[in-house]
Amino acid sequence: KGMGRGMGMGLGMTPPVSPAxxxxxxxxxxxxxxxxxxxxxxxxxxxxxRIEALEKxxxxxGG
Structure with missing residues (x-):
């Protein structure tokens, strides 16, 4: 439990790509x-x- 946050790169953490x-x-x-x-x-x-963790x-x- 609790392994999802703070591990590796999170979404939105990469530097923005310049449009031009x-x-x-x-x-x-x-x-x-x-x-x-x-x-x-x-x-x-x-x-x-994350998908695998949520599926597990x-x-x-017990759905």
């Missing part, structure tokens, strides 16, 4: 895209863990 990115070199863009991809992967994993909780409540 400044011109950058392909290397800079590649680095930024990789960082964004990693952040999204971590968010997805956190969401999936739902099963154990």
């Amino acid at each position: 990115p400044q011109p950058q070199s392909p290397e800079q863009e590649l680095g930024a895209l990789k960082a964004q991809s990693q952040a999204l992967a971590e968010q997805l994993a956190e969401i999936q863990r 909780k739902d099963e154990s409540s």
